[in-house]
Amino acid sequence: MPVTAESIRNKLAAEMGAVHVEVEDTTTDHCSTSFKVLIVCPQFEGKPLLQRHRMVNTCLTEELKEIHAFEQKTLTPEQWEKQKSE
Amino acid sequence: MNNLFRLSVGLFRSGTGVYRLGPVSEGHASLVVARLFSSAPENNELGQLIKKDKVVVFIKGTPAQPMCGFSNAVVQILRMHGVDDYASYNVLEDQDLRQGVKDFSNWPTIPQVYFNGEFVGGCDILLQMHQNGDLVEELKKLGIHSALLDANKDEQKK
Secondary structure, three states, rough: OOHHHHHHHHHHHHOOOOEEEEEEOOOOOOOEEEEEEEEEEEOOOOOHHHHHHHHHHHHHHHHHHOOEEEEEEOHHHHHHHHHHHO | HHHHHHHHHHHHOOOOEEEEEOOOOOOOOOEEOOOOOOOOOOOOHHHHHHHOOEEEEEEOOOOOOEEEEHHHHHHHHHHOOOOOOEEOOOOOHHHHHHHHHHHOOOOOOOEEEEOOOEEOOOOOHHHHHHHHHHHHHHHHEEEEOOOHHHHHHHHHHO
């Protein structure tokens, strides 16, 4: 099953209890191999950046094997609200 | 701060083209890793490599000639902070290194940044650390005075 923005979004929402997920396919020729992800999840609270990113990496282990490039931004709900108001 | 973000967003295009050995310039300690690993790299070889220098990066290409937008972003961020004495390893040179470093850090992508032998993260993390001021602090812990501290001082004088 090919990796799509939709499949990534669903997996993150389902497995990480994320309250907000945005997935952008950044592949230049739209072959679904490059993604940019924003994840807002209460489980990130109190965790340093590296740990947050590793949580996401673990959740998407299978997908990451298929895709070429991956960017991620991990925020707690509080950080997300703050960013929205800026 | 926003300028770098715009710059790095513009740089996020996949690099293509034939890689060739660029000259070591601008005082960068660019090491060519030629056949450092014959087969699967031993953990301790990489373990030693990342401890040899305070700042170690594994990128695609070289600081003089990065071959990928994310790797370039790492090089640019370090340059902005005036960090030009660091070890850089080109994973395009050696497929065993390219896979080995991913297994070693249990991290799926390149570039990879290490401070004092400890894995820091990839381009996203370095960028966020740069934007929120953490990078200046981490460099200070390494005994590296960030150039941006001087830049800020100049601004305040005006």
